[in-house]
Amino acid sequence: xxxxxxxxxxxxxxxxxxxxxxxxxxxxxxxxxxxxxxxxxxxxxxxxxxxxxxxxxxxxxxxxxxxxxxxxxxxxxxxxxxxxxxxxxxxxxxxxxxxxxxxxxxxxxxxxxxxxxxxxxxxxxxxxxxxxxxxxxxxxxxxxxxxxxxxxxxxxxxxxxxxxxxxxxxxxxxxxxxxxxxxxxxxxxxxxxxxxxxxxxxxxxxxxxxxxxxxxxxxxxxxxxxxxxxxxxxxxxxxxxxxxxxxxxxxxxxxxxxxxxxxxxxxxxxxxxxxxxxxxxxxxxxxxxxxxxxxxxxxxxxxxxxxxxxxxxxxxxxxxxxxxxxxxxxxxxxxxxxxxxxxxxxxxxxxxxxxxxxxxxxxxxxxxxxxxxxxxxxxxxxxxxxxxxxxxxxxxx
Ligand SMILES: *Cc1c(COP(=O)(O)O)cnc(C)c1O
Numbered sequence: 414x415x416x417x418x419x420x421x422x423x424x425x426x427x428x429x430x431x432x433x434x435x436x437x438x439x440x441x442x443x444x445x446x447x448x449x450x451x452x453x454x455x456x457x458x459x460x461x462x463x464x465x466x467x468x469x470x471x472x473x474x475x476x477x478x479x480x481x482x483x484x485x486x487x488x489x490x491x492x493x494x495x496x497x498x499x500x501x502x503x504x505x506x507x508x509x510x511x512x513x514x515x516x517x518x519x520x521x522x523x524x525x526x527x528x529x530x531x532x533x534x535x536x537x538x539x540x541x542x543x544x545x546x547x548x549x550x551x552x553x554x555x556x557x558x559x560x561x562x563x564x565x566x567x568x569x570x571x572x573x574x575x576x577x578x579x580x581x582x583x584x585x586x587x588x589x590x591x592x593x594x595x596x597x598x599x600x601x602x603x604x605x606x607x608x609x610x611x612x613x614x615x616x617x618x619x620x621x622x623x624x625x626x627x628x629x630x631x632x633x634x635x636x637x638x639x640x641x642x643x644x645x646x647x648x649x650x651x652x653x654x655x656x657x658x659x660x661x662x663x664x665x666x667x668x669x670x671x672x673x674x675x676x677x678x679x680x681x682x683x684x685x686x687x688x689x690x691x692x693x694x695x696x697x698x699x700x701x702x703x704x705x706x707x708x709x710x711x712x713x714x715x716x717x718x719x720x721x722x723x724x725x726x727x728x729x730x731x732x733x734x735x736x737x738x739x740x741x742x743x744x745x746x747x748x749x750x751x752x753x754x755x756x757x758x759x760x761x762x763x764x765x766x767x768x769x770x771x772x773x774x775x776x777x778x779x780x781x782x783x784x785x786x787x788x789x790x791x792x793x794x795x796x797x798x799x800x801x802x803x804x805x806x807x808x809x810x
Contacts, residue, residue, distance in 0.1 A: 414702035415550075415662045416601040416667060418789040423662065426471050427451065427655035433641075437651050440625070452654035456608075458661055463583045463591070464609040467617035470654060471624050474572045474594025476647035477607030478506030481590040482540065484609070484619035485566050487512050490758035491539040493568075496525045497740040497774040498623070499544040499734065502594075503570065504746055506586050511756035513537070513763060516740060518773040519690045520592035523705060523781065524551035526773065531559050537762065540566040545574035545584050546738075547783050548702035552694040553579050553587045571605075573755035575600045576668040577700035584700070585610050595657050600671075600702055601664050603657035624648060668700060670788045674795045678784060682706055687713075687810040691781070704784045711779035713809060718782050720805045726798060728785035733778040740771055 430449050436442045441450035452590055454471050457684045471477050487493065491509030495503045496519050504514040517533045520526035541560055543551035553569075560567045567588035571577075576583045585591025590613075591598075595606035609620050619642075622629055627644030627665040682688050682704065691705040708714040711733070718731035736742035747766040749755060784802070 414600050414671070414786060415519055415598050415787070417597055418787060419660075419663055419667065420602075420656075423659035424656050427659045428652055431636065431651045431655050434793040438626075439648060439651050440630070440803070441633075441653065441656060443633065446470045449651070451651045452649055455654050455657050456659070458610055459609060462661065462664070463586050465583075465591070467610065467614070467619040469609045469617060469624065470649050470657070471607045471609065471620075471647045472649050473605055473647075474570075474592060474596060474599075475502040475506050476569060476570075476624070476670050477592040477594070478663070479509045480504060480566055480620050480624050480647055481568055481592050481609045481611075482506065482510055482512065482618075483623050484611075484616040484706045485540070485568070485590065486619075488538050488568070489756050490537060490762065492535060492537045492762065493540045493542055494525075494533050494538060494543055495531050495542045496546075498523055498546055498735035498738060498778055500572070501743065501746075502542060502572075503542060504743075505541075508755070508759060511758055512539075512590070513759055515728050516764065516771075517764065518771055519777060520773070521546065521707075521777055522551060522694055523548065523691050525551070525556065527559060529553035529773070530556065531706055533686075534559075534563055534565075538563065540567045540568055542570060543588075544570040544572075545577065547691075547705050548574050548577060548786075549691060549693050549699045549705070550574060550577060550579050550584055550697045551592070554694075554696070559579040564609070566590070572599065573702065574700050576664060578698045579694070580696040586612075587800045588615065590607055590616055595653075595660070600667060600700065601657065603649065603653040603660070606653050606657055623725065648715065658790075667788050671701035671786045672785045673702065673789070673792065674790055675699075675704055677792070677795045678704045678799045681803045682806065685803060685810065688806060702786055704786065706782055707780045708782065709780070714780045717806055717809050720809055721782070721802060724801060724805050726784075726801050726805065728787065730783045730785070732781060732783065733775070740766065740774070743761055797799075 517529040571585035572594035595603035627640030
């Protein structure tokens with residue numbers, strides 16, 4: 414998955430364009446910038462690649478999620494449904510606005526279980542936030558139908574699945590809004606960065622203003638601009654945007670290499686009795702950033718993960734016992750350990766996460782092992798790796 418593996422002359426050239434003028438900011442300084450508008454250029458190219466009308470580039474994937482929610486008018490007390498398996502950014506971005514994360518089970522897609530989503534809807538629910546974890550997607554048709562029925566926003570977190578698709582549409586472009594991360598370990602990177610895509614002119618304008626202190630970006634004098642509503646600073650710098658431009662050119666090549674490497678590993682694992690794979694919803698195409706598989710039991714999955722590592726197979730993950738990606742590891746969230754006071758709405762409405770039954774999620778996550786798909790591996794290296802993985806797993810099963 415990591416785009417940093419292919420960092421090279423193209424990224425240096427883009428960054429040098431910016432360094433030569435010294436205009437490190439994305440707005441203003443028209444006379445000095447020698448016509449370099451890296452952030453703007455990225456937004457146009459990314460919107461086109463994602464078959465969406467608009468893109469807003471920002472400082473991180475987490476801020477992209479916060480801005481997307483804010484752009485759609487979500488605030489204190491609004492409930493946002495999110496999965497138990499994701500990254501901490503999901504609840505961080507929601508709680509930042511005083512809104513309330515509602516955690517629900519995942520299914521064998523390792524993403525939101527549509528039945529669990531429907532069961533969690535209350536009069537305060539405003540948004541469903543599926544997270545396309547580890548390269549594959551949620552059942553977006555089912556979620557869209559639920560959102561239509563209850564008049565809810567569908568916000569896709571596509572941070573880990575850039576380049577995948579569903580019913581022929583790029584992941585992130587299916588819902589009302591889609592978010593991406595360009596942090597250093599994502600499929601393409603800006604160093605740090607994030608993006609929001611949408612077909613809504615209104616959400617785009619709201620996002621544009623909100624991420625820059627409410628600036629309306631009308632005219633040529635920043636100081637004279639007006640601020641139709643309160644905002645914040647989630648801007649990206651031109652240097653980071655420049656890196657992203659070079660990486661974006663490499664996206665399709667990265668996806669191709671990922672697919673090749675994924676396929677070699679998947680074919681080797683398919684031969685093993687007892688190994689099954691995460692379900693990809695009908696109409697979905699993964700971005701091939703991870704191979705995700707199930708062992709028959711939690712005990713065997715834990716054993717497999719340890720044995721893979723002991724036998725030199727690196728970059729395998731057992732998310733069930735991970736501090737950052739699964740509800741079990743979020744002791745700080747479960748106990749609402751916050752530096753300052755949380756909003757009254759969060760305190761009043763938050764689930765008692767220490768006593769919520771997530772046994773359905775546990776049943777899938779406990780059995781899941783994932784292998785990262787690196788782009789730097791040669792075909793011969795992946796074949797070696799696939800053989801090592803297969804022999805370790807056969808020994809265990
Ligand atoms: C990386 C990631 C984010 C947050 O991105 P940052 O740019 O690191 O803030 C959000 N959601 C998911 C699923 C991610 O993997």
